[in-house]
Each structure stands twice: as C-alpha cells, then as structure tokens.
Amino acid sequence: MSAPPTRPLTVAAVQAQPVPGDVAGNAGAAARLVARAEGARVVVLPELFLPAYHPPTLGADPDATDVAADADGRVTDARLDALRCAAADAGAAVVIGAAVRHPDLRRTISSLVVDPAGTVTAAYDKQQLWSGERELFDAGRGGATIEVDSWRLGLGVCYDGCFPEHARAAAGDGAHGYLCPSGYLTGSAHRRDLYYAARALDNTMYVVFANAVGGADPWRFNGGAAVYDPEGRPLARGADTGEDVLVATLDPDALAATRAAHTMLRDRPVDAGAARAVLVA
Template sequence: MTADERLPQAPVTDLRVAAAQAASVPGDLVANVAKAADFVDRADNEGADLVVFGELYLPGYHPESLAADPDGCDVEADGEGLVADPRLDPLRQIVQHHHVSVLIGASVRRAGKRHISQLLVDKYGLVHDAYHKQQVWDEERRLFTAGTDGGSVLLGDWHLGLGICYDACFPEHARAAAVDGAHAYVVGGAYLAGGGHRRDLYHAARALDNTFYTVFAGAVGGEDPWRFGGGSAIYDPEGQVLAHVDEDTEGLAVADLDPQRLSETRAEHTMLVDRPGDLGGRNVTKAPM
C-alpha cells in the first residue's frame, strides 16, 4: 500500500477561510452578535466560504461576567444539539444571505452542563452545538465541564477537525483529528497579551506535525487581567503563515486552503503514515556521574 492510499482522500476544491479577530463586549451577547454579522459581511466580500471566531466570542472571554450572569451569557442547545436562541438571529440572517458557514465560540448549556463550545452556523441558518472544549484551563474549571469527545465539521469535501484554545497545546488532540481524516484543524482561542510566542508556535507545530492546514482565530481586546493579544493566522501544512492579523488589532486573516498543496506536502513529508503504532517500553541506561 502506498502512502497516498493510507491517507484520507484530499478534497477537490479550494476552501477560502477567514479567521476573524474581533473584540467582544463582556456579557453583551447582542452587541457581539451584531459585530459578528458585520465581520461575516466583510468576509463574504473577500470570498470566504467559512468564517471562524475566537473562544467564547459570543459572551466574551471574561470569567467574572460569565459567573455573574450565566443566563445572559449562555445559549441553550436541545437534545439534537441545535440552538434556537433568537439573539442569534442577525447572525443567522447574514449567513443565510451570503450562503457562508461560521464557527463561533460560545458558552452553551446542554443536558444540564455548561460547556465552552464551537457553534456551527450553517448556510441555511441552523445553529449546531458542534464541539465542546476537552482541555479546560485554570479559571475555566470553576465554570465549565470538559467535553468528552472530539468534533469535526464536514464542509463540502473538506474534513475540519475542531479545537478550542488549550486543546491545541496537546499534540495528541490535533493528531486525533488527523488520524480521523481531517484536512485542517480549526481552532478558536483566547491568548492573554504576552502569550504570542507560545500561541504561534503551537499552531505552526500542529500544522507540521500532521501535515494539514491550521486555522486559528484569536480573541483580542479587553482590560487587564483579561486582555487578549489576538494572533489570528492561517498556516499551511508545513506550518508556514499564509495570512495573519497583527496583534492588538481587529481584522480578518483570509487564505485559500489548497488541496494540491495538502497532497504535495503529505507526499513529501510522510510522518502521518510512518508513525509507529506502538513505541514499546523505555530502556534506561545508567551513566556514571
């Protein structure tokens, strides 16, 4: 069996992705939805098929607000994972108008638990609770329950593995998506100002580790101690930056995910198919001091 036969089939068509770097107003879901709709409109003008927003974009990443006003900050998902909150209507409408798809960070109540989630707003305006963050971090543990399963979105012939912020710090999280057949790893995050070195290194490394595209949309703005540096960027399957937004500014990083580039990289760098199934035990050799 050749390496190509052991990898998932590459998509046929390009996918244009926009990583939106937009500041949220803590606790003001209505205002944040309005801004998200504006960013989707701007992304459509650049031909985007998918627009991605940062972690907890809808309520804002602000633990004090999330703790004080869960009813105002959260949306509810039903047993089928659909969200029908009317506060999201402006976003649904702009998505339906432009026939794009959106992944956006939210605080979601589902089956009695509260999760940091990625919502998928599909081109028909349906809102799906697509993925719950598995690796919750520090302050988040007081407020949220970790997800138990990975998540993916199939958008046309593109398989997109999903992650949220701290998830991408764990190589095995992105690797699980790649092994499952992902062509790209799409992450919404919120890195505090000053964390840019780690943030950029993680997402470039996850791309090269798995020879797939990585899309990162980062939170920006806010006040200390919850001030975020952005860092939204799109990386090719060798971890090279295709597009980015400057730190501490709002904007869009827009790039085409190219199936040919994906196939060529995976043919040249065969880590995914060469990885051993079992590394065995560990031999220890004692050296004199």
C-alpha cells in the same frame, strides 16, 4: 487518511473584541465580520466570542451569557438571528465560540457551527480546560469534525491546540484542516505563534486560528489570528492589536504535495513513545 479534497476552500480567521455579557450585540458584530470575509466558505471567530471571554461576567450571570442546546445540539436562541442571516447571505459555515448549557445541565466552552441554512449546532465542546475555566465549565467528551466542500475540518478550542495528540486525533479522523477559536492573553505571543504552526506541520494539515483582541487587564487579548499552511507557514496573520478578518485559500494540491513529501501521518508507529524499562548497570 481520508480522500483528498477536490477543490480549493477559502476560509477566514477573525480577531475582534466582544463586549462582556452582550450575546445579542456580539452576534451582531460577528454578523458584520462574516460579511467582511468576502468569498469565504468557512469563517472562524474567537473562543467564547458570544458572551466574551471574561470570567467575572461568565461566573456572575450564566443565564444571560449562555445559550441552550437541545439533545441534538441545536441552538435556537433568538439573539443569534443576525448571525444566522449573515451565514445564509454569505453562503458560509461560521464557527464561533459560546458558553453552552446542555439538557443534562453541563456547561461547556463550545464551538457553535452556523451553517449556510442558518441552523446553529453546538458542534464541539472544549476538552482541555485551562486554569480557572474548570471552576465554571465542564470538559467536553469527544472530538468533532465538520465537512465543507469535501474538506474535513477538525474542531479544537484554544488550549486543546497545546496538546499535540488533540490535533493528531483530528488528523487520524481524516482531517485536512484544524479550526481553533481561541483566547490568548497579552504576553503569550510566543506560544500563540508556536503551537498552531506546530500543529499544522505535525499533521501536514491547514490550521485556522482565530483570537480575541483588546479588553482590559487581566483579560487583555493579543490578536495574531492566522491561517497556517500544512508546513506551518502563515498564509495570513493579524497584528497583535486591532480588529481584522484574514482571508486565505486552502489548496488541495499544496496539501497533497506536502503529505507526499512529509509522510509523518503514514509513517507514525502505533506504539510511538511507549515506555519500556531500561536497566543501567
């Protein structure tokens, strides 16, 4: 495991309703929400927040809904200027969902990271695509971890968090936390509340879960954004409806105490669960 963080880190998980296809307007809304997250050094907004998670719009007009990344992952789209300014004013790293077009023409569901200097990077591309996403997007090719104030934070997007091995790979890379912009539909509250609490306890790390809210059926989202402690208990959780910005502080002492008491990361065997033949007479 990596060296423990040296000081607390204040984070925010956002639940909000973007407008389908309105990248500039949604970037402005994100800027307003970042300003509400007073004291947060990391602010996480939902999956595909910039174009909105609305497959009919994403399929009909990719030129309007996508942002372009260069070979280094940099995004210079002027529609994001308000968000750049908000990150700089807040001194925060902002993680926000976008549809990204890469130089090789791949199209991905990605987490952009807007740093406090206003630089925007397509930091992570969703690896596990859900259902009809496969018709619109390409799967990401690897994981990613960012570092803020000595905290290592693994990146996932929505369905990634349904796979225990995804968060475990982040923990194996030394992550102290796991950031998951998501889009959970109405009717999925049980799974929404179970997966990310489980990923926290599985890996004795904090989890920051952002989710969309509102919209029209069949693309109506159910909020419930949350920050989970390393035992999977919610430090903050939103309602199933309504916009919210949930601020919580990650405590390095609580992280260390949990990992000392629950040593799954240290004890896990290399070949855990490996199959072997068993003969039954």
